[in-house]
């Protein structure tokens with residue numbers, strides 16, 4: 001596989017960028033080798049600077065749910081560009097996107113747009129503290145909620161990839177109010193609730209995607225909703241990854257529950273930097289200018305990003321691809337299982353809607369601990385073989401593969417062939 005130009009850019013980029021990247025996982029550190037630099041993308045495919053073509057299962061870690069450069073979306077962006085890029089005053093586009101978002105999530109009367117998932121979550125935590133007057137929050141190990149200080153503990157995503165327990169530079173005081181529970185384990189939540197009466201919120205990725213895909217037991221979600229409601233603790237659903245992806249109304253629609261505060265990102269910007277947090281009026285009216293919880297942003301509600309988000313969500317609603325996502329994900333799961341069995345490799349495949357994960361382990365993966373039982377050396381071999389055979393995967397055992405509605409039969413065929421060759425190579429290792 002030719003990666004000469006990527007290698008040259010990787011070398012050049014080291015001088016003025018940290019590790020030649022702007023987000024750690026892009027450096028491919030855990031899989032080794034040269035990280036690809038991208039030239040362009042269209043539909044289901046992405047092309048690197050060495051002209052290698054891949055079926056894209058990264059999709060910028062989720063936002064590109066329609067595939068790249070959907071015609072209608074691109075038309076809306078171009079139209080918005082001609083009117084100016086940012087004004088520091090409101091536009092009708094923010095109102096339109098807010099309506100689409102609030103209509104999709106029944107628990108949301110109002111929403112505030114921000115510029116990333118990180119911002120959405122850190123604002124939601126501040127809001128939960130403002131609303132309840134309490135300080136502590138419960139998070140689940142292996143869930144990732146962005147890189148704000150209070151949440152960089154026992155986190156998944158890039159930290160799991162790099163085996164980092166937390167981050168340097170985060171003072172003890174910043175995490176002393178963060179309590180850790182185990183995913184799919186209500187007792188671990190109850191234990192904190194029994195020991196503390198200063199808990200503002202429980203934050204969860206209802207379908208975890210940052211320790212690989214880990215699906216919740218329905219009873220765990222139902223009981224978590226009941227217990228938080230009974231105790232006056234807010235339930236924050238971090239749907240940055242799952243919002244508009246698991247279903248139009250996110251994991252909440254799929255699993256049938258309503259969070260007190262919902263965090264969104266990725267898909268709502270369609271590839272532009274947009275995050276959001278929303279809740280019922282009683283909670284959102286605490287946010288400035290209506291209330292005393294301050295949160296702001298120079299570029300929040302950016303008109304180009306709003307135009308992209310509106311066009312993406314409208315098209316997504318029209319396509320309603322969720323059943324077909326499920327079918328495609330099941331097909332990929334079957335391909336993986338069949339090939340692994342043929343070549344005698346132990347794997348688990350978790351999938352939920354349009355998110356899929358292969359874990360190189362015998363053990364069923366239901367939480368962070370079981371996810372960490374994976375043979376990451378096998379993943380490395382598998383990853384590079386998939387790349388070699390034209391499938392762009394996240395360079396980490398702990399990141400979900402994403403499907404787009406642009407993914408067609410020819411793509412699935414290519415994925416199937418690549419899987420079989422890659423599993424054979426893992427077996428040879």
Ligand code: PMP
Nearest residue numbers: 116117118144145146238240241
């Ligand atoms: N929450 C979840 C569930 C996420 O998956 C992510 C990003 N992967 C974030 C928050 C942070 O979002 P961002 O990278 O846009 O800051």
